[in-house]
Amino acid sequence: MRIAIFGGSFDPPHKGHLQIAKIALEQLDIDYLIIVPTYLNPFKHHFAAPPTLRLRWLKKIFLYQKRVKICDFEIRQGRVTYAIETVTYIKKRFAPKKIYYIIGSDNLEKLHLWKSYKKLKKEVEFVVATRKGFKIKGDFKKLLVDIPISSTQLRQKPIKRFLPPIVANEIIRFYHS
Ligand SMILES: Nc1ncnc2c1ncn2[C@@H]1O[C@H](COP(=O)(O)OP(=O)(O)OP(=O)(O)O)[C@@H](O)[C@H]1O
Ligand SMILES: O=C(O)c1ccc[n+]([C@@H]2O[C@H](COP(=O)([O-])O)[C@@H](O)[C@H]2O)c1
8 A cells, every 4th residue: 555644733724734645646656645644833832723623624524535534543542742642543443555745845954853753764765745935945745726715724723715615614704702
């Protein structure tokens, strides 16, 4: 089996994430895309929406996509979880032949600081989604994403057109009422 892992805070999920998933399924030679919401990103200090709510939004969004799995491994840990732990778990659970790990280009600058980076690099092939304002330095497989939105912007301001329609109202209610 060949898979791609797409980890993220998804606080909230938005159309940039949807485009990454769509392009990954179209362009990477994978059987499954495994989306892994964080409990808390190792480089962040807090989340706004609780982990179980972010998990629920993702499950709703991808309900009918058979090649997408939402993995609650990190959320079940109830603490900061490192990508190397998640990869180790996924290797045991699915025994994949190939693992891609998808990140946006904004995450590239600090990628070398991820826990056990050297080991991680041997276990996975990083794939980088383009993001306006963040150049891609290095030789990575790329996903050409062009949705100029971030979760930060959506926490500050409700912009419905950038939200996944099925959960848009719920998300706006959570952050803005
Ligand atoms: N619009 C986008 N274009 C390309 N990559 C993106 C985009 N939005 C998120 N990503 C990437 O998807 C992954 C998950 O993103 P995350 O959930 O942190 O969203 P975010 O919009 O970056 O959130 P925040 O503003 O809170 O940092 C990260 O690797 C991030 O770089
Ligand atoms: O493993 C690490 O050291 C590490 C450090 C920083 C970020 N990550 C992961 O990178 C993914 C993207 O994070 P985020 O918050 O930008 O969506 C998410 O799955 C994080 O857990 C992982």
